[in-house]
Amino acid sequence: MALILDGKxxxxxxxxxxxxxxxxxxxxxxxxxxxxAVLVGENSASQVYVRNKRAACQKVGMESWLYDLPELTTxxxxxxxxxxxxxxxxxxxxxxxxxxxxxxxxxxLVQAVSPEKDVxxxxxxxxxLLAMGKPRFLPCTPLGIQQLLLRNNIAIEGRxxxxxxxxxxxGKPLALILMQKAAxxxxxxxxxxxxxxxxxxxxxxxxxxxxxxxxTHFLKADMVRPGAVVVDVGINRLxxxxxxxxxxxxxxxxxxxxxxxxxxxxxMTITMLLHNTLQAARFHANNR
Ligand code: NDP
Numbered sequence: 001m002a003l004i005l006d007g008k009x010x011x012x013x014x015x016x017x018x019x020x021x022x023x024x025x026x027x028x029x030x031x032x033x034x035x036x037a038v039l040v041g042e043n044s045a046s047q048v049y050v051r052n053k054r055a056a057c058q059k060v061g062m063e064s065w066l067y068d069l070p071e072l073t074t075x076x077x078x079x080x081x082x083x084x085x086x087x088x089x090x091x092x093x094x095x096x097x098x099x100x101x102x103x104x105x106x107x108x109l110v111q112a113v114s115p116e117k118d119v120x121x122x123x124x125x126x127x128x129l130l131a132m133g134k135p136r137f138l139p140c141t142p143l144g145i146q147q148l149l150l151r152n153n154i155a156i157e158g159r160x161x162x163x164x165x166x167x168x169x170x171g172k173p174l175a176l177i178l179m180q181k182a183a184x185x186x187x188x189x190x191x192x193x194x195x196x197x198x199x200x201x202x203x204x205x206x207x208x209x210x211x212x213x214x215x216t217h218f219l220k221a222d223m224v225r226p227g228a229v230v231v232d233v234g235i236n237r238l239x240x241x242x243x244x245x246x247x248x249x250x251x252x253x254x255x256x257x258x259x260x261x262x263x264x265x266x267x268m269t270i271t272m273l274l275h276n277t278l279q280a281a282r283f284h285a286n287n288r
Contacts, residue, residue, distance in 0.1 A: 034063030093119030144268025165212030
């Protein structure tokens with residue numbers, strides 16, 4: 001049976017570490033790291049995500065502010081709020097919860113967040129720095145996956161990682177992170193997507209397979225090399241609850257280690273948001 005990579009437990013451990021660092025930072029600088037969360041509309045999943053993110057901030061001793069705006073908020077109103085938060089010295093990180101209502105140009109909003117406060121790591125500046133090999137804020141889900149592997153003593157360096165999914169928030173930045181010329185990275189990375197041919201043959205060559213697709217039970221046991229490590233990023237809402245992109249029951253018999261859903265990658269994502277917010281507060285303190 002595979003080792004279960006318990007993201008919930010690791011998230012608790014890392015949040016305790018972050019809480020200690022927040023307390024030390026506050027003592028040294030008199031400043032409490034703070035995250036402003038912007039939520040627009042009535043998307044129930046987004047409401048839960050934002051609530052969980054704010055609760056996590058409070059748990060580690062960070063400030064958190066919620067800007068809960070109506071569905072019909074205009075782009076100009078939202079941009080004005082982001083500009084105000086960019087200029088507010090108490091706010092170190094800004095989180096604009098996606099998706100946004102259709103009247104809003106999401107890309108424009110993401111780019112409006114100051115590069116110094118881009119704790120989601122989705123802005124062009126953050127992604128550009130990552131592509132250049134000089135990362136500042138790394139997107140939270142990919143960073144959480146890297147930590148989940150490393151903190152479970154799963155080597156990444158030199159190994160073949162196959163990522164299924166090339167989105168701007170998961171697959172693409174994850175590939176950039178794991179191929180960095182840096183400790184904890186240095187992987188050989190292959191990225192697959194909906195147009196990839198002979199997908200199963202490619203995933204079967206991997207030492208580490210990462211599924212970030214959004215389709216229940218997509219990755220089957222015959223697509224995984226015996227002994228490989230499997231990371232399931234997928235969150236699919238079924239009537240019976242959440243499932244991932246991996247056929248867990250079958251794949252766990254083949255893999256050497258595997259993440260569960262829920263309780264794998266998800267809790268790590270929030271933890272990395274806290275990590276990034278602390279980094280942002282440090283950045284702000286050092287550049288005052
Ligand atoms: P997107 O829908 O943006 O991207 C999905 C990717 O999967 C695309 O690159 C797409 O290819 C690829 N894909 C779709 N179908 C196939 C197929 N049949 N074969 C191969 N590749 C395929 O999703 P996200 O990256 O935003 O999210 C992926 C999953 O991860 C979702 O379930 C999401 O809910 C979850 N998620 C979980 C998070 C967490 O914290 N645990 C955070 C973020 C996301 P193409 O580019 O060609 O269309």
